[in-house]
Amino acid sequence: MTDSCDSSTLRPWAQRQACCPTFEPCIEVLDLTVAYDGKTALHRVSLDISRGCITAIVGPSGCGKSSFLSTLNRLSDLTPTCQVSGSVRIEGQEIVGQELNLITLRRQVGMIFQKPNPFPLSIHENLAFPLRHHGMNDRQRREEEIEKVLSRVGLWEEVKDRLHAPALGLSGGQQQRLCLARALLLSPRILLLDEPCSALDPLASAVVEDLIASLRGDYTVVIVTHNLAQAKRIADYVAMFWQVDGAGTVIEHGSAGTLFDSPADPITAAYIAGARG
Amino acid sequence: MFLSRSDAITLWTLRAFAAITAAITLLIAAFLLLESGPALQSPGLTHFFTDRAWFPASATPQFNLAPMIAGSLLATLGALLIAVPLGIAAALFSRFYAPPFLALLFRRLLELLAGIPSVVYGFWGLVVLTPLIREWQPPGQSLLAAILILSLMILPTIALLSETALRSIPQSYLQGAAALGLSRHSTIVGVALPAASSGIISAVVLATGRAIGETMAVLMVAGNIVQVPDSLFAPVRTLTANIALELAYALDGHRAALFVSGLLLMALVVVLTALSHWVTRESQHA
Numbered sequence: 001m002t003d004s005c006d007s008s009t010l011r012p013w014a015q016r017q018a019c020c021p022t023f024e025p026c027i028e029v030l031d032l033t034v035a036y037d038g039k040t041a042l043h044r045v046s047l048d049i050s051r052g053c054i055t056a057i058v059g060p061s062g063c064g065k066s067s068f069l070s071t072l073n074r075l076s077d078l079t080p081t082c083q084v085s086g087s088v089r090i091e092g093q094e095i096v097g098q099e100l101n102l103i104t105l106r107r108q109v110g111m112i113f114q115k116p117n118p119f120p121l122s123i124h125e126n127l128a129f130p131l132r133h134h135g136m137n138d139r140q141r142r143e144e145e146i147e148k149v150l151s152r153v154g155l156w157e158e159v160k161d162r163l164h165a166p167a168l169g170l171s172g173g174q175q176q177r178l179c180l181a182r183a184l185l186l187s188p189r190i191l192l193l194d195e196p197c198s199a200l201d202p203l204a205s206a207v208v209e210d211l212i213a214s215l216r217g218d219y220t221v222v223i224v225t226h227n228l229a230q231a232k233r234i235a236d237y238v239a240m241f242w243q244v245d246g247a248g249t250v251i252e253h254g255s256a257g258t259l260f261d262s263p264a265d266p267i268t269a270a271y272i273a274g275a276r277g
Numbered sequence: 278m279f280l281s282r283s284d285a286i287t288l289w290t291l292r293a294f295a296a297i298t299a300a301i302t303l304l305i306a307a308f309l310l311l312e313s314g315p316a317l318q319s320p321g322l323t324h325f326f327t328d329r330a331w332f333p334a335s336a337t338p339q340f341n342l343a344p345m346i347a348g349s350l351l352a353t354l355g356a357l358l359i360a361v362p363l364g365i366a367a368a369l370f371s372r373f374y375a376p377p378f379l380a381l382l383f384r385r386l387l388e389l390l391a392g393i394p395s396v397v398y399g400f401w402g403l404v405v406l407t408p409l410i411r412e413w414q415p416p417g418q419s420l421l422a423a424i425l426i427l428s429l430m431i432l433p434t435i436a437l438l439s440e441t442a443l444r445s446i447p448q449s450y451l452q453g454a455a456a457l458g459l460s461r462h463s464t465i466v467g468v469a470l471p472a473a474s475s476g477i478i479s480a481v482v483l484a485t486g487r488a489i490g491e492t493m494a495v496l497m498v499a500g501n502i503v504q505v506p507d508s509l510f511a512p513v514r515t516l517t518a519n520i521a522l523e524l525a526y527a528l529d530g531h532r533a534a535l536f537v538s539g540l541l542l543m544a545l546v547v548v549l550t551a552l553s554h555w556v557t558r559e560s561q562h563a
Contacts, residue, residue, distance in 0.1 A: 073456060075456055078455055103459075106458035117447075117452065118453075119471070120450070121467075121468075129463075129467045130457045133457075133459055133460070133463045134458070179453070182457065183456075186458065
Protein backbone atom coordinates (compact mmCIF):
# COMPACT_ATOMS: atom_id res chain seq x y z
CA MET A 1 0.00 0.00 0.00
CA THR A 2 1.15 3.53 -0.72
CA ASP A 3 1.58 6.29 1.78
CA SER A 4 -1.52 8.03 0.57
CA CYS A 5 -3.38 5.09 2.04
CA ASP A 6 -2.15 5.66 5.54
CA SER A 7 -5.54 5.57 7.07
CA SER A 8 -4.48 6.26 10.62
CA THR A 9 -5.21 9.84 9.70
CA LEU A 10 -8.92 9.76 9.14
CA ARG A 11 -9.70 11.56 5.95
CA PRO A 12 -13.04 12.05 4.26
CA TRP A 13 -14.22 9.00 2.35
CA ALA A 14 -14.27 10.85 -0.94
CA GLN A 15 -10.51 11.40 -0.91
CA ARG A 16 -9.78 7.85 0.02
CA GLN A 17 -10.69 6.27 -3.27
CA ALA A 18 -7.00 6.05 -4.17
CA CYS A 19 -6.59 3.42 -1.48
CA CYS A 20 -8.62 0.78 -3.24
CA PRO A 21 -8.36 1.91 -6.82
CA THR A 22 -9.13 -1.35 -8.54
CA PHE A 23 -11.85 -3.77 -7.67
CA GLU A 24 -10.53 -7.31 -7.38
CA PRO A 25 -13.18 -9.71 -6.18
CA CYS A 26 -12.13 -11.71 -3.13
CA ILE A 27 -15.56 -12.83 -1.97
CA GLU A 28 -18.25 -13.42 -4.58
CA VAL A 29 -21.77 -13.87 -3.28
CA LEU A 30 -24.47 -14.95 -5.69
CA ASP A 31 -28.17 -15.38 -4.93
CA LEU A 32 -27.51 -16.06 -1.27
CA THR A 33 -30.65 -16.91 0.68
CA VAL A 34 -30.69 -17.58 4.43
CA ALA A 35 -33.69 -18.96 6.30
CA TYR A 36 -34.24 -19.81 9.95
CA ASP A 37 -36.78 -22.56 10.52
CA GLY A 38 -38.18 -21.90 7.06
CA LYS A 39 -38.52 -18.16 7.64
CA THR A 40 -36.44 -16.22 5.15
CA ALA A 41 -34.05 -13.75 6.78
CA LEU A 42 -32.00 -12.92 3.73
CA HIS A 43 -33.33 -13.12 0.19
CA ARG A 44 -31.19 -13.56 -2.91
CA VAL A 45 -28.26 -11.37 -2.02
CA SER A 46 -25.60 -10.90 -4.65
CA LEU A 47 -22.53 -8.94 -3.73
CA ASP A 48 -18.86 -8.95 -4.63
CA ILE A 49 -16.32 -7.87 -2.08
CA SER A 50 -12.99 -6.45 -3.11
CA ARG A 51 -9.65 -7.74 -1.87
CA GLY A 52 -7.74 -5.60 0.59
CA CYS A 53 -10.55 -3.08 0.96
CA ILE A 54 -12.97 -2.26 3.74
CA THR A 55 -16.54 -3.02 2.82
CA ALA A 56 -19.21 -1.72 5.19
CA ILE A 57 -22.57 -3.44 5.47
CA VAL A 58 -25.08 -0.85 6.62
CA GLY A 59 -28.81 -0.83 7.20
CA PRO A 60 -31.36 -0.94 9.99
CA SER A 61 -31.70 -3.78 12.50
CA GLY A 62 -33.26 -7.04 11.40
CA CYS A 63 -32.37 -6.86 7.73
CA GLY A 64 -30.01 -9.84 7.79
CA LYS A 65 -26.64 -8.11 8.05
CA SER A 66 -25.33 -10.43 10.73
CA SER A 67 -26.82 -13.46 9.02
CA PHE A 68 -24.98 -12.44 5.88
CA LEU A 69 -21.72 -12.16 7.76
CA SER A 70 -22.10 -15.52 9.46
CA THR A 71 -22.44 -17.33 6.13
CA LEU A 72 -19.03 -16.08 5.02
CA ASN A 73 -17.19 -18.25 7.56
CA ARG A 74 -19.96 -20.82 7.87
CA LEU A 75 -20.55 -19.82 11.49
CA SER A 76 -24.19 -20.19 10.49
CA ASP A 77 -23.54 -23.92 10.93
CA LEU A 78 -23.74 -23.36 14.69
CA THR A 79 -27.44 -22.57 14.35
CA PRO A 80 -29.13 -25.88 13.58
CA THR A 81 -32.28 -24.25 12.16
CA CYS A 82 -30.32 -22.08 9.73
CA GLN A 83 -30.54 -23.04 6.05
CA VAL A 84 -28.27 -21.40 3.52
CA SER A 85 -28.62 -21.64 -0.25
CA GLY A 86 -26.99 -19.89 -3.15
CA SER A 87 -23.32 -19.44 -3.71
CA VAL A 88 -20.45 -17.89 -1.78
CA ARG A 89 -16.99 -18.13 -3.30
CA ILE A 90 -13.97 -17.15 -1.30
CA GLU A 91 -10.89 -16.76 -3.47
CA GLY A 92 -12.75 -18.87 -6.01
CA GLN A 93 -13.59 -21.65 -3.57
CA GLU A 94 -17.28 -22.40 -3.14
CA ILE A 95 -18.18 -22.69 0.54
CA VAL A 96 -21.96 -23.06 0.55
CA GLY A 97 -23.69 -26.40 0.58
CA GLN A 98 -20.71 -28.69 0.58
CA GLU A 99 -18.41 -30.55 2.84
CA LEU A 100 -15.32 -28.54 3.44
CA ASN A 101 -12.65 -28.16 6.03
CA LEU A 102 -14.21 -25.58 8.33
CA ILE A 103 -11.02 -25.25 10.32
CA THR A 104 -9.10 -24.13 7.23
CA LEU A 105 -11.93 -21.82 6.21
CA ARG A 106 -12.11 -20.17 9.60
CA ARG A 107 -8.37 -19.71 9.78
CA GLN A 108 -8.64 -17.88 6.50
CA VAL A 109 -11.73 -15.90 7.52
CA GLY A 110 -11.45 -14.40 11.01
CA MET A 111 -14.37 -12.91 12.88
CA ILE A 112 -14.90 -10.29 15.59
CA PHE A 113 -18.18 -10.03 17.41
CA GLN A 114 -20.26 -7.17 18.72
CA LYS A 115 -19.62 -8.04 22.33
CA PRO A 116 -15.94 -8.70 23.02
CA ASN A 117 -15.61 -12.40 23.80
CA PRO A 118 -12.19 -13.23 25.18
CA PHE A 119 -12.10 -16.67 26.75
CA PRO A 120 -12.15 -16.84 30.57
CA LEU A 121 -8.41 -17.46 30.54
CA SER A 122 -5.40 -15.22 31.02
CA ILE A 123 -4.53 -12.60 28.41
CA HIS A 124 -1.56 -14.69 27.34
CA GLU A 125 -3.50 -17.94 27.20
CA ASN A 126 -6.20 -16.36 25.05
CA LEU A 127 -3.53 -16.02 22.36
CA ALA A 128 -1.28 -18.99 23.13
CA PHE A 129 -4.08 -21.55 23.18
CA PRO A 130 -5.34 -20.99 19.59
CA LEU A 131 -1.72 -20.93 18.38
CA ARG A 132 -0.98 -24.23 20.07
CA HIS A 133 -4.17 -25.66 18.66
CA HIS A 134 -3.11 -24.70 15.17
CA GLY A 135 0.16 -26.53 15.61
CA MET A 136 2.66 -23.89 16.69
CA ASN A 137 4.53 -25.92 19.28
CA ASP A 138 7.68 -23.83 19.43
CA ARG A 139 7.28 -21.80 22.60
CA GLN A 140 9.84 -19.19 21.57
CA ARG A 141 8.07 -18.51 18.28
CA ARG A 142 4.70 -18.38 20.04
CA GLU A 143 5.94 -15.71 22.41
CA GLU A 144 7.29 -13.68 19.50
CA GLU A 145 4.03 -13.94 17.61
CA ILE A 146 2.06 -12.93 20.68
CA GLU A 147 4.20 -9.87 21.29
CA LYS A 148 4.02 -8.91 17.63
CA VAL A 149 0.26 -9.16 17.42
CA LEU A 150 -0.31 -7.39 20.74
CA SER A 151 1.88 -4.55 19.50
CA ARG A 152 -0.09 -4.54 16.26
CA VAL A 153 -3.32 -3.83 18.15
CA GLY A 154 -1.59 -1.36 20.47
CA LEU A 155 -2.08 -3.53 23.52
CA TRP A 156 1.47 -4.63 24.24
CA GLU A 157 2.49 -1.58 26.28
CA GLU A 158 -0.77 -1.76 28.21
CA VAL A 159 -0.62 -5.44 29.17
CA LYS A 160 3.01 -6.60 28.93
CA ASP A 161 3.36 -6.54 32.72
CA ARG A 162 0.21 -8.52 33.36
CA LEU A 163 0.05 -11.06 30.56
CA HIS A 164 -1.06 -13.71 33.01
CA ALA A 165 -3.91 -11.67 34.47
CA PRO A 166 -7.45 -12.72 33.49
CA ALA A 167 -8.51 -11.33 30.12
CA LEU A 168 -11.96 -10.59 31.51
CA GLY A 169 -10.34 -7.99 33.79
CA LEU A 170 -9.50 -5.80 30.80
CA SER A 171 -11.70 -2.88 29.78
CA GLY A 172 -14.21 -3.39 26.98
CA GLY A 173 -12.04 -1.68 24.39
CA GLN A 174 -8.97 -3.64 25.46
CA GLN A 175 -10.97 -6.88 25.32
CA GLN A 176 -12.10 -6.08 21.79
CA ARG A 177 -8.52 -5.34 20.74
CA LEU A 178 -7.46 -8.62 22.35
CA CYS A 179 -10.12 -10.41 20.29
CA LEU A 180 -8.82 -8.69 17.18
CA ALA A 181 -5.28 -9.74 18.12
CA ARG A 182 -6.52 -13.31 18.59
CA ALA A 183 -8.04 -13.27 15.12
CA LEU A 184 -4.97 -11.67 13.49
CA LEU A 185 -2.69 -14.21 15.14
CA LEU A 186 -3.93 -16.92 12.77
CA SER A 187 -3.00 -14.78 9.74
CA PRO A 188 -6.43 -14.71 8.14
CA ARG A 189 -6.87 -13.05 4.77
CA ILE A 190 -10.39 -11.89 5.48
CA LEU A 191 -11.81 -10.33 8.64
CA LEU A 192 -15.50 -10.21 9.41
CA LEU A 193 -16.46 -7.60 11.98
CA ASP A 194 -19.97 -7.68 13.40
CA GLU A 195 -20.57 -4.20 14.85
CA PRO A 196 -17.21 -4.32 16.61
CA CYS A 197 -17.55 -0.90 18.23
CA SER A 198 -21.17 -0.79 19.24
CA ALA A 199 -20.62 -2.19 22.75
CA LEU A 200 -17.75 0.22 23.46
CA ASP A 201 -17.62 3.73 24.84
CA PRO A 202 -16.79 6.50 22.33
CA LEU A 203 -13.09 6.70 23.19
CA ALA A 204 -12.51 2.95 23.04
CA SER A 205 -14.62 2.86 19.90
CA ALA A 206 -12.36 5.43 18.23
CA VAL A 207 -9.25 3.39 19.10
CA VAL A 208 -10.74 0.20 17.67
CA GLU A 209 -11.98 2.05 14.59
CA ASP A 210 -8.51 3.45 13.87
CA LEU A 211 -7.16 -0.05 14.24
CA ILE A 212 -9.69 -1.40 11.74
CA ALA A 213 -8.86 1.37 9.30
CA SER A 214 -5.19 0.42 9.60
CA LEU A 215 -6.00 -3.11 8.40
CA ARG A 216 -6.78 -1.83 4.91
CA GLY A 217 -4.50 -3.32 2.31
CA ASP A 218 -3.37 -6.21 4.48
CA TYR A 219 -6.77 -7.78 4.97
CA THR A 220 -10.10 -7.88 3.21
CA VAL A 221 -12.42 -6.41 5.83
CA VAL A 222 -16.19 -6.77 5.92
CA ILE A 223 -17.72 -4.70 8.69
CA VAL A 224 -21.34 -4.59 9.75
CA THR A 225 -22.10 -1.26 11.34
CA HIS A 226 -25.09 0.73 12.51
CA ASN A 227 -22.95 3.77 12.62
CA LEU A 228 -23.16 5.58 9.27
CA ALA A 229 -20.55 8.10 10.35
CA GLN A 230 -18.20 5.21 11.00
CA ALA A 231 -18.91 3.74 7.57
CA LYS A 232 -18.17 7.13 6.02
CA ARG A 233 -14.91 7.37 7.90
CA ILE A 234 -13.45 3.97 7.09
CA ALA A 235 -15.28 2.20 4.25
CA ASP A 236 -14.08 1.91 0.67
CA TYR A 237 -17.21 0.11 -0.44
CA VAL A 238 -20.66 0.11 1.08
CA ALA A 239 -23.56 -2.32 0.74
CA MET A 240 -26.96 -1.08 1.84
CA PHE A 241 -29.19 -3.79 3.32
CA TRP A 242 -32.92 -3.24 3.67
CA GLN A 243 -35.92 -5.32 4.56
CA VAL A 244 -38.11 -5.96 1.53
CA ASP A 245 -41.24 -8.11 1.98
CA GLY A 246 -40.09 -9.36 5.35
CA ALA A 247 -36.63 -10.49 4.26
CA GLY A 248 -33.37 -8.61 4.12
CA THR A 249 -31.66 -7.93 0.83
CA VAL A 250 -29.10 -5.61 -0.72
CA ILE A 251 -30.79 -2.62 -2.29
CA GLU A 252 -27.67 -0.82 -3.34
CA HIS A 253 -23.94 -1.27 -3.26
CA GLY A 254 -20.93 0.48 -4.64
CA SER A 255 -17.95 2.58 -3.71
CA ALA A 256 -18.34 4.70 -0.62
CA GLY A 257 -17.96 7.82 -2.72
CA THR A 258 -20.79 6.96 -5.08
CA LEU A 259 -23.11 5.59 -2.45
CA PHE A 260 -22.76 8.46 0.00
CA ASP A 261 -22.51 11.17 -2.66
CA SER A 262 -25.12 10.19 -5.15
CA PRO A 263 -27.16 7.22 -3.99
CA ALA A 264 -29.28 5.75 -6.75
CA ASP A 265 -31.96 4.29 -4.53
CA PRO A 266 -34.33 6.72 -2.81
CA ILE A 267 -34.41 4.55 0.33
CA THR A 268 -30.61 4.68 0.54
CA ALA A 269 -30.69 8.42 0.01
CA ALA A 270 -33.24 8.86 2.77
CA TYR A 271 -31.40 6.50 5.14
CA ILE A 272 -28.11 8.29 4.60
CA ALA A 273 -29.78 11.62 5.12
CA GLY A 274 -31.00 10.25 8.43
CA ALA A 275 -34.64 10.38 7.47
CA ARG A 276 -35.40 6.69 7.83
CA GLY A 277 -34.36 3.54 9.68
CA MET B 278 -35.00 3.35 52.47
CA PHE B 279 -38.68 3.87 51.91
CA LEU B 280 -40.76 0.70 51.77
CA SER B 281 -44.31 0.47 50.58
CA ARG B 282 -46.66 -1.65 52.68
CA SER B 283 -46.49 -4.64 50.36
CA ASP B 284 -42.71 -4.38 50.14
CA ALA B 285 -42.51 -4.39 53.92
CA ILE B 286 -44.71 -7.48 54.18
CA THR B 287 -42.63 -9.29 51.55
CA LEU B 288 -39.40 -8.26 53.22
CA TRP B 289 -40.41 -9.45 56.68
CA THR B 290 -41.91 -12.70 55.38
CA LEU B 291 -38.71 -13.48 53.51
CA ARG B 292 -36.62 -12.52 56.54
CA ALA B 293 -38.67 -14.87 58.70
CA PHE B 294 -38.25 -17.81 56.31
CA ALA B 295 -34.55 -17.13 55.93
CA ALA B 296 -34.18 -16.99 59.71
CA ILE B 297 -35.98 -20.33 60.09
CA THR B 298 -33.71 -21.98 57.54
CA ALA B 299 -30.59 -20.62 59.17
CA ALA B 300 -31.88 -21.51 62.63
CA ILE B 301 -32.48 -25.15 61.67
CA THR B 302 -28.85 -25.57 60.62
CA LEU B 303 -27.62 -23.93 63.80
CA LEU B 304 -29.99 -25.95 65.97
CA ILE B 305 -28.82 -29.24 64.45
CA ALA B 306 -25.20 -28.30 65.08
CA ALA B 307 -26.02 -27.23 68.63
CA PHE B 308 -27.96 -30.44 69.26
CA LEU B 309 -25.07 -32.59 68.00
CA LEU B 310 -22.64 -30.71 70.24
CA LEU B 311 -24.93 -30.97 73.21
CA GLU B 312 -25.57 -34.69 72.79
CA SER B 313 -21.93 -35.54 72.19
CA GLY B 314 -20.85 -33.27 75.03
CA PRO B 315 -20.57 -36.02 77.69
CA ALA B 316 -18.36 -38.13 75.41
CA LEU B 317 -16.20 -35.16 74.52
CA GLN B 318 -15.61 -34.49 78.26
CA SER B 319 -15.00 -38.10 79.17
CA PRO B 320 -13.30 -40.02 77.62
CA GLY B 321 -12.39 -36.93 75.55
CA LEU B 322 -11.93 -36.30 71.85
CA THR B 323 -8.46 -37.86 71.50
CA HIS B 324 -9.77 -41.24 72.73
CA PHE B 325 -11.85 -41.49 69.55
CA PHE B 326 -8.64 -41.74 67.60
CA THR B 327 -6.22 -43.40 70.06
CA ASP B 328 -8.28 -46.11 71.79
CA ARG B 329 -7.40 -49.69 70.98
CA ALA B 330 -10.72 -50.64 69.42
CA TRP B 331 -14.44 -49.92 69.20
CA PHE B 332 -16.04 -51.60 72.23
CA PRO B 333 -18.43 -48.86 73.28
CA ALA B 334 -20.63 -51.01 75.52
CA SER B 335 -18.05 -53.04 77.45
CA ALA B 336 -17.16 -52.50 81.10
CA THR B 337 -13.99 -50.69 80.05
CA PRO B 338 -15.32 -49.04 76.89
CA GLN B 339 -13.07 -48.35 73.95
CA PHE B 340 -14.09 -45.71 71.42
CA ASN B 341 -11.75 -45.84 68.43
CA LEU B 342 -13.60 -44.32 65.48
CA ALA B 343 -10.61 -44.46 63.13
CA PRO B 344 -11.78 -47.61 61.26
CA MET B 345 -15.16 -45.98 60.55
CA ILE B 346 -13.55 -42.73 59.44
CA ALA B 347 -11.26 -44.75 57.17
CA GLY B 348 -14.28 -46.68 55.88
CA SER B 349 -16.24 -43.52 55.07
CA LEU B 350 -13.31 -41.75 53.45
CA LEU B 351 -12.14 -44.74 51.41
CA ALA B 352 -15.63 -45.55 50.15
CA THR B 353 -16.20 -41.91 49.21
CA LEU B 354 -12.82 -41.48 47.58
CA GLY B 355 -13.23 -44.68 45.59
CA ALA B 356 -16.69 -43.64 44.43
CA LEU B 357 -15.35 -40.24 43.36
CA LEU B 358 -12.52 -41.86 41.41
CA ILE B 359 -15.08 -43.77 39.38
CA ALA B 360 -17.97 -41.32 39.20
CA VAL B 361 -16.15 -38.03 38.52
CA PRO B 362 -14.54 -39.03 35.21
CA LEU B 363 -17.65 -40.94 34.16
CA GLY B 364 -19.98 -38.11 35.12
CA ILE B 365 -17.97 -35.40 33.39
CA ALA B 366 -17.57 -37.56 30.30
CA ALA B 367 -21.32 -38.18 30.28
CA ALA B 368 -21.98 -34.44 30.61
CA LEU B 369 -19.59 -33.63 27.76
CA PHE B 370 -21.18 -36.25 25.56
CA SER B 371 -24.66 -34.98 26.27
CA ARG B 372 -23.72 -31.32 25.80
CA PHE B 373 -21.35 -31.45 22.84
CA TYR B 374 -21.70 -34.71 20.97
CA ALA B 375 -25.15 -36.19 21.38
CA PRO B 376 -27.89 -35.26 18.90
CA PRO B 377 -30.60 -33.26 20.70
CA PHE B 378 -33.12 -36.08 21.10
CA LEU B 379 -30.49 -38.42 22.48
CA ALA B 380 -29.19 -35.76 24.86
CA LEU B 381 -32.71 -35.23 26.15
CA LEU B 382 -33.31 -38.95 26.61
CA PHE B 383 -29.94 -39.27 28.31
CA ARG B 384 -30.77 -36.46 30.74
CA ARG B 385 -34.14 -38.00 31.56
CA LEU B 386 -32.48 -41.33 32.29
CA LEU B 387 -29.93 -39.66 34.57
CA GLU B 388 -32.73 -37.84 36.38
CA LEU B 389 -34.45 -41.19 36.87
CA LEU B 390 -31.22 -42.67 38.20
CA ALA B 391 -30.93 -39.76 40.63
CA GLY B 392 -34.47 -40.35 41.85
CA ILE B 393 -34.13 -44.03 42.79
CA PRO B 394 -34.38 -44.41 46.59
CA SER B 395 -31.13 -45.46 48.21
CA VAL B 396 -32.64 -48.58 49.76
CA VAL B 397 -33.33 -49.86 46.25
CA TYR B 398 -29.68 -49.39 45.32
CA GLY B 399 -28.76 -51.23 48.52
CA PHE B 400 -31.16 -54.05 47.78
CA TRP B 401 -29.85 -54.48 44.28
CA GLY B 402 -26.31 -54.34 45.58
CA LEU B 403 -27.05 -56.99 48.15
CA VAL B 404 -28.72 -59.49 45.84
CA VAL B 405 -26.77 -58.88 42.63
CA LEU B 406 -23.51 -57.06 43.22
CA THR B 407 -22.20 -58.72 46.38
CA PRO B 408 -22.73 -62.29 45.10
CA LEU B 409 -20.78 -61.36 41.97
CA ILE B 410 -17.94 -59.98 44.05
CA ARG B 411 -18.11 -63.04 46.31
CA GLU B 412 -17.54 -65.33 43.33
CA TRP B 413 -14.49 -63.33 42.49
CA GLN B 414 -13.15 -62.77 45.99
CA PRO B 415 -15.15 -63.65 49.14
CA PRO B 416 -16.87 -62.49 51.24
CA GLY B 417 -18.53 -60.13 48.74
CA GLN B 418 -19.81 -57.59 51.19
CA SER B 419 -16.88 -55.26 50.96
CA LEU B 420 -15.32 -51.86 50.45
CA LEU B 421 -15.52 -52.52 46.71
CA ALA B 422 -19.26 -53.13 46.86
CA ALA B 423 -19.73 -49.91 48.81
CA ILE B 424 -17.61 -48.00 46.29
CA LEU B 425 -19.55 -49.35 43.32
CA ILE B 426 -22.95 -48.63 44.84
CA LEU B 427 -21.90 -45.13 45.86
CA SER B 428 -20.50 -44.48 42.37
CA LEU B 429 -23.85 -45.35 40.88
CA MET B 430 -25.64 -43.09 43.32
CA ILE B 431 -23.49 -39.99 42.82
CA LEU B 432 -22.96 -40.42 39.09
CA PRO B 433 -26.23 -38.70 38.11
CA THR B 434 -25.55 -35.79 40.47
CA ILE B 435 -22.16 -35.17 38.88
CA ALA B 436 -23.36 -35.72 35.32
CA LEU B 437 -26.50 -33.58 35.57
CA LEU B 438 -24.92 -30.66 37.41
CA SER B 439 -21.85 -30.69 35.17
CA GLU B 440 -24.08 -30.73 32.15
CA THR B 441 -25.99 -27.72 33.48
CA ALA B 442 -22.69 -25.94 34.10
CA LEU B 443 -21.55 -26.71 30.55
CA ARG B 444 -24.88 -25.59 29.14
CA SER B 445 -24.67 -22.24 30.89
CA ILE B 446 -21.36 -21.28 29.27
CA PRO B 447 -22.01 -18.08 27.31
CA GLN B 448 -22.72 -18.86 23.66
CA SER B 449 -20.20 -16.13 22.78
CA TYR B 450 -17.32 -18.30 23.99
CA LEU B 451 -18.38 -21.14 21.72
CA GLN B 452 -18.90 -18.77 18.79
CA GLY B 453 -15.49 -17.26 19.43
CA ALA B 454 -13.90 -20.69 19.52
CA ALA B 455 -15.64 -21.77 16.32
CA ALA B 456 -14.64 -18.54 14.58
CA LEU B 457 -11.01 -19.28 15.44
CA GLY B 458 -11.25 -22.62 13.73
CA LEU B 459 -10.86 -24.59 16.95
CA SER B 460 -11.93 -28.21 16.79
CA ARG B 461 -14.63 -29.45 19.12
CA HIS B 462 -12.04 -31.23 21.20
CA SER B 463 -9.95 -28.06 21.65
CA THR B 464 -13.04 -26.00 22.38
CA ILE B 465 -13.98 -28.42 25.14
CA VAL B 466 -10.53 -28.70 26.71
CA GLY B 467 -9.45 -25.11 26.24
CA VAL B 468 -12.66 -23.15 26.66
CA ALA B 469 -15.67 -25.10 27.88
CA LEU B 470 -14.12 -26.98 30.80
CA PRO B 471 -12.28 -23.93 32.21
CA ALA B 472 -15.40 -21.81 31.82
CA ALA B 473 -17.57 -24.40 33.56
CA SER B 474 -14.99 -25.40 36.16
CA SER B 475 -16.62 -23.76 39.16
CA GLY B 476 -19.96 -25.42 38.36
CA ILE B 477 -18.29 -28.78 37.90
CA ILE B 478 -16.42 -28.39 41.19
CA SER B 479 -19.65 -27.67 43.04
CA ALA B 480 -21.16 -30.75 41.41
CA VAL B 481 -18.31 -32.88 42.71
CA VAL B 482 -18.58 -31.38 46.19
CA LEU B 483 -22.30 -32.00 46.32
CA ALA B 484 -21.73 -35.58 45.21
CA THR B 485 -19.01 -36.03 47.82
CA GLY B 486 -21.39 -34.83 50.50
CA ARG B 487 -23.96 -37.30 49.31
CA ALA B 488 -21.46 -40.15 49.28
CA ILE B 489 -20.18 -39.43 52.77
CA GLY B 490 -23.68 -39.11 54.14
CA GLU B 491 -25.18 -42.12 52.40
CA THR B 492 -26.22 -44.69 54.97
CA MET B 493 -28.71 -47.34 53.94
CA ALA B 494 -27.28 -48.56 50.65
CA VAL B 495 -23.76 -48.70 52.04
CA LEU B 496 -24.88 -50.46 55.19
CA MET B 497 -26.52 -53.17 53.09
CA VAL B 498 -23.44 -54.00 51.01
CA ALA B 499 -20.35 -53.04 53.01
CA GLY B 500 -20.30 -55.89 55.54
CA ASN B 501 -20.03 -53.50 58.52
CA ILE B 502 -17.09 -55.11 60.26
CA VAL B 503 -15.16 -52.58 62.33
CA GLN B 504 -11.70 -52.66 60.82
CA VAL B 505 -9.40 -50.57 58.69
CA PRO B 506 -9.72 -52.50 55.41
CA ASP B 507 -6.57 -54.13 54.12
CA SER B 508 -7.95 -54.62 50.61
CA LEU B 509 -10.84 -53.64 48.36
CA PHE B 510 -12.51 -56.94 49.20
CA ALA B 511 -12.44 -56.45 52.97
CA PRO B 512 -15.69 -55.57 54.71
CA VAL B 513 -15.83 -52.06 56.14
CA ARG B 514 -18.10 -50.01 58.35
CA THR B 515 -18.73 -46.36 57.63
CA LEU B 516 -19.49 -43.62 60.17
CA THR B 517 -23.08 -43.40 59.00
CA ALA B 518 -23.65 -47.14 59.08
CA ASN B 519 -22.16 -47.20 62.58
CA ILE B 520 -24.77 -44.76 63.82
CA ALA B 521 -27.64 -46.54 62.10
CA LEU B 522 -26.57 -49.97 63.36
CA GLU B 523 -26.02 -49.10 66.99
CA LEU B 524 -28.21 -46.17 67.91
CA ALA B 525 -31.19 -48.43 68.66
CA TYR B 526 -29.49 -50.03 71.69
CA ALA B 527 -26.90 -47.42 72.64
CA LEU B 528 -26.99 -45.95 76.14
CA ASP B 529 -25.14 -43.16 77.94
CA GLY B 530 -21.48 -43.07 76.91
CA HIS B 531 -22.09 -45.26 73.87
CA ARG B 532 -24.93 -43.01 72.72
CA ALA B 533 -22.81 -39.91 73.18
CA ALA B 534 -19.99 -41.58 71.21
CA LEU B 535 -22.38 -42.13 68.30
CA PHE B 536 -23.23 -38.45 68.38
CA VAL B 537 -19.53 -37.76 68.13
CA SER B 538 -19.60 -39.76 64.86
CA GLY B 539 -22.39 -37.49 63.71
CA LEU B 540 -20.38 -34.44 64.68
CA LEU B 541 -17.41 -35.77 62.72
CA LEU B 542 -19.58 -36.29 59.64
CA MET B 543 -20.83 -32.76 59.91
CA ALA B 544 -17.26 -31.47 60.33
CA LEU B 545 -16.22 -33.36 57.20
CA VAL B 546 -19.01 -31.76 55.21
CA VAL B 547 -18.12 -28.29 56.53
CA VAL B 548 -14.49 -28.79 55.51
CA LEU B 549 -15.60 -29.95 52.06
CA THR B 550 -17.85 -26.96 51.57
CA ALA B 551 -15.13 -24.59 52.66
CA LEU B 552 -12.70 -26.30 50.33
CA SER B 553 -15.05 -25.98 47.38
CA HIS B 554 -15.60 -22.28 48.07
CA TRP B 555 -11.88 -21.79 48.21
CA VAL B 556 -11.24 -23.72 44.99
CA THR B 557 -14.03 -21.88 43.18
CA ARG B 558 -12.64 -18.54 44.25
CA GLU B 559 -9.14 -19.50 43.22
CA SER B 560 -10.29 -20.69 39.81
CA GLN B 561 -12.14 -17.43 39.25
CA HIS B 562 -9.02 -15.46 40.07
CA ALA B 563 -6.82 -17.56 37.81
